[in-house]
Amino acid sequence: MIVCVAVVGHQNNPLYLQSFTEADDALKLHHVVHCSLDVIDERVNNPKRNAPALNETFLGLLYPTENYKVYGYLTNTKVKFIMVTTDLDVKDADARNFFRKFHAAYVDAVSNPFHVPGKKIASRSFGARVSTIVKSFGSGTTA
């Protein structure tokens, strides 16, 4: 189950952060997402010598924390998507697929002429779309 998704701007500022848990652990997820930026920074600054393709956006599993696995995705505008899940067994393809859908939703949201680039995403329809994607991720893996 995905517990949290976040969009982080290229200055590492949060643009969107939504948690999907019942528990009141939003702050904890904030910490998790924020700390995962360390890993992204490291990956981006020290690319592997035999890095696959330059346009590879999916960063893969960033790191596992106590209860979560954190996956990352970096758009070509240096906007980061971070997904926190409690699933222990996530296939890369699933995560990749999730991020692709999420990216499309994000692109639509920021294409809104009333959206100020670099500002937090306040669009409700974006939120709704994200929840749909999140839900479908859960059902997709269990099914």
Place this chain on the structure above:
Amino acid sequence: MANYLAQFQTIKSSCDRIVIAVEDVSDLWLNVKESFEQRLPVKKACLNNKARNPVFVDNLPAEFIQTTDSRLRSRFPQDQYLFWFREPYATVVLVSCEDLDEFKTILKPRLKLIVQNDEREWFIVFVSKAHPSNDQASKMAKKVYARLESDFNTRRRERCCKFDLHGPDAEFWDDFDSKMVDCIRNTLDRRVQFYEEEIRRLSEQRFTPIWNFCNFFILKESLAFMFEMTNLHEDSLREYDELELCYSESVNSPGKHREFGGLDTGDDQAALLNPGCKALTQIVQDDVFREFEFRQYIFACQSKFLFKLHRPIEVAARGYAFVVSFSKTLALQEFLRLAYLIGYGVEIEKSPVNSASLSMLPWPKPATWPSMILQAKSREKIFNIHRKPLPLEPSLLLREANRRRAFLSVGNLSELYDSGLDANSKHSPNKSASNYMTRTMSGPVTSESSLPVDRPMRLSEIHVAAEHALKQTVSDPNFMTSLSSLEEFEKRYMELTKGAADNYHRSWWKRHGVVLDGEIAALFFKHGNYDLAAKSYEKVCALYSAEGWEELLADVLPDLAECQKILNDEAGYLTSCVKLLSLESALFSSKERQAFQSEVVRLAHSEMKHPVPLDVSSLITFAGNLAPPLELCDGDPGTLSVAVWSAFPDDITLESLSLKLSASSSVDEGLKAIKSSDARVLVPGRNIITFNIPPQKPGSYLLGALTGQIGKLSFRSHGFSQDGPVDTDEFMSFENPTRPVLKVRKPRALVDITPAVSSALLMNELQWIGLIVKPIDYSLKDGILHIDAGAGLTIEESQMIEIETYGGDLEHVGCTDASRTSSSSTDTRQVEKVPIEDGKIKIPDWASDVTTLVWFPVRAIDDTVARGASPASPQKQSIVDGMRMIALKLEFGVFHNQVFERTIAVHFTNPFHVSTRVVDKCNDGTLLLQSQVKATVHVKDVWLDLQSGFEHTGKGDGRPTSNLFPLVIAPSSRAGILFVIRLSGIGDLDELEKADSMLNIKYGISGDRTTGAHSPVPVKPDDSEDLLFKIAVKLKRPVLDPCLAVGFLPFSTDCLRVGQLVNMRWRVERLKNPEDASLFADEILYQVDANPQNWMVAGRKCGHVSLSNTQGSRIEITVTCVPLVSGYVHPPQLGLPDVGEANISCNPAGPHLVCVLPPTLSTSYCVPA
């Protein structure tokens, strides 16, 4: 196979390098041993890793062992396969032979025998004992070696090399090394393949009952160990990673129950970096390793290789993840939840280490009830901030513990119940000890008591149980010390956290680092070390603030603020409060935000030691109007309204508020701040503040900064917002908007004043002068017009000034009804009378924006008597005579700061120009009246007061016939009036010369003041409209006694041409003898008067000619002239200045005009003269 484990461990520990076997066929080893062993470890070796890719390995450790050595001899073939990694990786066959026959018969068969074993990788070193000086021996050795090569080298592989005992060359060693490495590589490849196949075979059995993890482990670790020996650490690490994975799968598989950890002394100690901490044989149980130790073992092995690979950061990262996940496992096992401490530094006193994690265990009756948890109240946070507790708090633990207890089999619960709740303890601690050592999740259900235990345990009870259990299990004295008291524990905790934080920062994981910094700060704070706490908190806040993570910031910032408050760091505290206020309002309750504000206000009104300007850019933002910028004229003040947003939750009272403008063109910041006069209280949200702007230099201005004072605290804001409150993420804040809010125009004409009257006005009469006052896009509100009449002009101040709307399209403004109705601007037309005082007029309000006509009465004074003209004395009238100057000064603008000054000239004139003409020699004359003004003049009466020497003929009183009047004279037209007069004959000649006749004209005028002369302004109501104009007319007696006659002689040529000389000839004749000899000398002065533009006089213009005094004497005067222009021109005139005009008759009279032809076309320029 489990019995191999011990053997395996022993072998592994005794074997740390690869072995190269030496088959010493010719007893040479002792001779070469030293030089061979110097080649070890192998400096550079190219080996294949598991993926069959070449890898260069440095300093490969190896050892030469003779095949005869007991270490190699005593092995069983079975052992050899199982622990193949320790077998020799290469075999060096040392041979020497000096005789070809011996080689053929003895050595060769023996060698063949040795190398026929396929398992071995071998190569032959032929040792030549021949001394280089001994040619024959050398030759022999060469021969034998050649034979050896041909026998043992194959096409694919050379297996021989030659070693000269007396001084081997460098080439040999390279050869030797490469052959040896070849062998090692081949052996390694083969063994890797072998192990891989074995492992695969075993893996396939993983889900069958015969699966044995221990065997799998031995194979896997053997492979890993082989890689380790050959310095292929990367591959080693991978093997352990796979091992870990496989272990996780097998350990979690359902089925047999396994113990999690050991029960011996020291089994509770973690040894994350020491793989040899506990022998694997001690942790194996039913072919599976105990998880607690084995996981640590794997991790330790992994760390070892990571360190060897120089990747310590990864050790930390893996370590962190390991500790976290492992602690979870620990928690699941109900064994020890120490690791949960990490992350709960602030709440150490509530941490689970001594609480409910061990709640399942019965406890002995405590000597004293520990009070740590019970006493630990949650700290009263500043600002009354109430945070929801983190999930892992005692209350939650208590619930969790009780939940689990309910599931637990009841075996020891009755005891628990008894001992915990009944005051009289029934057991000894020893007995209970046997029970609580059963650390299994699902122990055998030994339901000794059916007593239901449904009463939940209290926190204190769980606490006691936990502490007791801890004491029983923990054996490490250091750890025990750390757990012995809160202080000790915190000391240890601080030490660990600091180390972790430092390492995170060193490896650029700053976000992880600051999380731990926050923990450190909390601990410092707890110990009253506020200074250090503040420093750490600042670090945390700085990062969160810089990256805009407000939720995280909101969690830490209040703590920083509290530190600053305690440290009396007013500036920092204020900044923190402002920052807190500027965070998203949803992050704090309104009560909390009000608390922040009241803190700011309280400090602002207190006596601060070091008052510093406070930057409230994020809190108070401002913007100009969306409307176009305020435009001001040079020198004008203005009012600028600025929208100010206050993010304070309540109204905030300001002592002052000022705005700084910055010129967009220059970087000069020296503009003075403009104070706002109003709005001392900012309400939350939008406020419109007006600023009175003093005159500024021309240019455009942007909003600069907002400054002000709250209490004694001055603040400053650079926060621009566009049309709403600025978002608080600072790095995204708007740039200084380039849109100017104020434009001050360059100086320009704001008003124009021109005279409305173009033509002359009546002299000496009270006349209206109109001024067209035309504001040019500028209000003349409250303007004052100063009118300063110059010399010869007075303003009639008794009269009201008339101000009326000026319609430029109308000729007659406010004149007739017809024009009013026809005017499109009838409605707006206004006329007002205003008084004039000291030459000042106040412009009425309605006239401030429209072009107006200002009429004011003036009287031009000319004391001189007007004179008429006559042919004898043509009037020399200068326009300057009638000119009068009026200096105007208009002060306008809000503060009368704008001044317009102009001097206008107005022309005044007499109503008539009078000239006389004698009509007839019969002594009657005509007066020609020419109207001088652009107005119809009604002449009502004219009478002439004659000078002496003349008199009216007949009975007339000097008036022409009465039915002549009223005589209407249209503008600029002439009229003649005939007076019949005669010489009275009597009178003195001198008197006659001096005296003037006086013409009196009574007239009225019907002019329009907009055009020019008009009826004078009635000063008194009964003033007659009739005007009287007096003009002096000089009458002259006619020429009665001509003395001289001047005759113009005709030209000699018919026509004159330009450039041609022509002689002008005059004949002067004396008509009679002069009566006065002095006057009429025998010489006369002549003078030729010619227009110099038309004529050039070639010769003397004037001179004396002699003319006898006798009557009839005549003389001819010739003057040569050149005509200069063609056309009809006046010819030159001959004048006699000494002779009065009355005495000269012109006979024959000269032509009035002469014709001058253009010059003939000349071609002479081309022809030589």
